[in-house]
Amino acid sequence: MGEMKPIAVYHGAFRSKFGIPRQAGIVAGLTGRIVFESRYRSPDAVRGLEEFDYLWLLWQCSQRDALTVRPPRLGGNRQMGVFATRSPFRPNPIGLSSVRIERIDYDCADAPVIHVSGADLMDGTAIYDIKPYIPYTDAHAEARAGFTDTVNWQPLKVEFSEEALGRLPEHLLSTLKDILEQDPRPHYHEDPGREYGMQYACYDVHFTVSDGTLTVTEVKVAK
Numbered sequence: 351m352g353e354m355k356p357i358a359v360y361h362g363a364f365r366s367k368f369g370i371p372r373q374a375g376i377v378a379g380l381t382g383r384i385v386f387e388s389r390y391r392s393p394d395a396v397r398g399l400e401e402f403d404y405l406w407l408l409w410q411c412s413q414r415d416a417l418t419v420r421p422p423r424l425g426g427n428r429q430m431g432v433f434a435t436r437s438p439f440r441p442n443p444i445g446l447s448s449v450r451i452e453r454i455d456y457d458c459a460d461a462p463v464i465h466v467s468g469a470d471l472m473d474g475t476a477i478y479d480i481k482p483y484i485p486y487t488d489a490h491a492e493a494r495a496g497f498t499d500t501v502n503w504q505p506l507k508v509e510f511s512e513e514a515l516g517r518l519p520e521h522l523l524s525t526l527k528d529i530l531e532q533d534p535r536p537h538y539h540e541d542p543g544r545e546y547g548m549q550y551a552c553y554d555v556h557f558t559v560s561d562g563t564l565t566v567t568e569v570k571v572a573k
């Protein structure tokens with residue numbers, strides 16, 4: 351078996367893991383781009399891809415050789431077998447995500463570049479492979495979904511202080527709200543006095559959570 355090498359790199363709005371949606375497709379407005387390594391930087395490599403709407407990405411995630419993990423959907427307090435979850439911590443560092451193709455740019459300096467939406471990847475993530483999503487084999491509408499079918503989950507209400515609201519450009523505001531509704535905190539944290547911070551695009555975003563409401567207290571340009 352040959353050595354696995356990246357074929358591309360994902361570039362997006364998150365420079366750290368905190369705040370990244372826990373599943374692909376949850377935040378449709380979260381956009382990014384896939385830039386190929388020089389060996390695959392050819393229109394021939396993506397010929398026909400414009401006829402598909404979605405991709406599967408195989409990417410490099412964090413390696414952790416554990417038999418059990420604590421899914422956030424279960425509050426972070428219940429253990430499940432690692433192979434019964436989609437935790438990004440895997441025995442082998444391979445992640446799998448389905449993303450939407452927004453467009454393929456053939457005219458930029460690094461062409462072809464695939465612009466996608468809905469990814470749950472950090473900026474700079476190595477991509478090992480790309481495959482088209484095919485509905486007749488990949489979609490199973492009647493499939494059971496384990497604990498995700500039985501655990502009730504409600505998004506947070508998101509509010510912005512006047513100061514924070516004034517610092518965010520309009521085109522980022524809606525997507526950031528969708529991200530924060532998913533509750534980026536570790537789910538075992540229930541401290542209403544605690545302030546959290548995350549980087550989104552070129553901004554540091556600070557917030558608190560109390561009684562189901564997330565309040566963005568401060569937004570500033572990241573250093």
